Amino acid sequence: MSERQTPAIEARNLHRTFEANRKLFRKGETITAVEDVSLSVEPGVIYGLLGPNGAGKTTTIKMLSTLLIPSAGQALVAGYDVATQEREVRKRLGVVLGGDRGLYGKLTARDNLTYFGHLYGMPRDTIAKRVDEMLEMVDLGHRAGHRVEGFSRGMKQRVHLAKALLHNPPVIFLDEPTIGLDPAAAVTIRKVISQLVPAHTVLLTTHYLHEADELCARIAIIDKGLILVEDTPAGIKRRVGGEQRYVVRVRGSHNGVVTDELRRLPSVRAVELQESGINETTFTMRCDQNGSILDEAVRVLQRQGSRIESIQAVDPTLEDAFLALTSGAE
Numbered sequence: 443m444s445e446r447q448t449p450a451i452e453a454r455n456l457h458r459t460f461e462a463n464r465k466l467f468r469k470g471e472t473i474t475a476v477e478d479v480s481l482s483v484e485p486g487v488i489y490g491l492l493g494p495n496g497a498g499k500t501t502t503i504k505m506l507s508t509l510l511i512p513s514a515g516q517a518l519v520a521g522y523d524v525a526t527q528e529r530e531v532r533k534r535l536g537v538v539l540g541g542d543r544g545l546y547g548k549l550t551a552r553d554n555l556t557y558f559g560h561l562y563g564m565p566r567d568t569i570a571k572r573v574d575e576m577l578e579m580v581d582l583g584h585r586a587g588h589r590v591e592g593f594s595r596g597m598k599q600r601v602h603l604a605k606a607l608l609h610n611p612p613v614i615f616l617d618e619p620t621i622g623l624d625p626a627a628a629v630t631i632r633k634v635i636s637q638l639v640p641a642h643t644v645l646l647t648t649h650y651l652h653e654a655d656e657l658c659a660r661i662a663i664i665d666k667g668l669i670l671v672e673d674t675p676a677g678i679k680r681r682v683g684g685e686q687r688y689v690v691r692v693r694g695s696h697n698g699v700v701t702d703e704l705r706r707l708p709s710v711r712a713v714e715l716q717e718s719g720i721n722e723t724t725f726t727m728r729c730d731q732n733g734s735i736l737d738e739a740v741r742v743l744q745r746q747g748s749r750i751e752s753i754q755a756v757d758p759t760l761e762d763a764f765l766a767l768t769s770g771a772e
């Protein structure tokens with residue numbers, strides 16, 4: 443049996459409340475941002491924290507990065523307690539928070555990073571070299587001498603990433619690192635993130651589920667401050683109730699009798715119309731993952747005189763699983 447490694451991040455029953463805004467709530471009322479979060483992240487992997495808006499992801503990351511004190515519970519990052527050993531934690535941590543400001547517009551990218559290098563207490567003689575390396579890594583070497591105020595959002599986000607990596611921290615938290623970026627800029631950031639492991643451990647939040655699927659070794663889905671599931675992306679997809687989906691294309695316009703009959707088949711959960719034109723109709727059949735549903739469906743279609751163009755089995759995506767598991771299903 444392989445030896446169990448000490449987790450890079452470990453949270454036990456983290457809980458955080460906020461005092462409610464007095465204008466909106468009665469005095470003394472509290473909002474629970476994080477109800478009960480426990481997780482364990484082994485070193486050298488990208489771990490995804492996914493959940494709908496307001497689920498408690500940023501609050502969890504802020505507690506883990508010593509920016510917010512937990513109301514209850516405990517957490518260790520790189521082996522140090524976030525509540526009692528903040529300095530040790532901060533030394534070993536790089537953080538990019540969503541909507542992060544904190545760059546100096548009038549300074550160049552290089553001067554911004556140099557400033558933070560000093561702030562981090564990095565040895566003076568290593569800063570210049572490391573700053574240039576990091577700017578190269580995020581593909582901004584050619585803009586190193588330009589003022590940050592002239593940078594696009596994607597470029598600023600890459601400066602933030604370079605800043606978080608500057609002191610070579612073993613653990614990195616990225617809160618929605620690709621939010622609002624165009625596809626090419628998001629690809630650049632994803633490439634950088636994928637190269638951070640196994641040298642670093644990364645905790646990542648994102649609303650782009652394909653991104654989590656592509657990058658993360660494991661994922662926790664959080665909703666209303668509670669972790670609902672924790673598994674590999676493949677494992678989470680398998681949990682969606684063993685549902686099998688088929689996309690069916692038939693010749694001709696939509697025939698309601700056909701879809702009604704398909705709905706009546708015992709293992710069919712739903713039939714959803716995707717596209718209906720004069721020449722062709724496409725619908726999705728969601729079925730239990732067993733039995734000979736295809737044979738039965740084909741019989742129904744043939745009996746109704748539908749000409750089948752194609753039937754394609756579609757595997758559930760992480761998005762399907764997410765919607766099935768969270769209140770986002772509404």
Ligand SMILES: Nc1ncnc2c1ncn2[C@@H]1O[C@H](COP(=O)(O)OP(=O)(O)OP(=O)(O)O)[C@@H](O)[C@H]1O
Binds near residue numbers: 460473
């Ligand atoms: N400083 C605060 N004061 C009061 N309530 C807060 C505060 N910070 C967060 N909350 C509340 O805590 C809950 C969780 O917020 P949090 O920002 O952690 O969610 P999130 O999962 O990061 O959401 P998003 O996907 O929108 O970024 C929300 O209901 C939010 O309104």
Ligand SMILES: [Mg+2]
Binds near residue numbers: 499
């Ligand atoms: Mg957030």
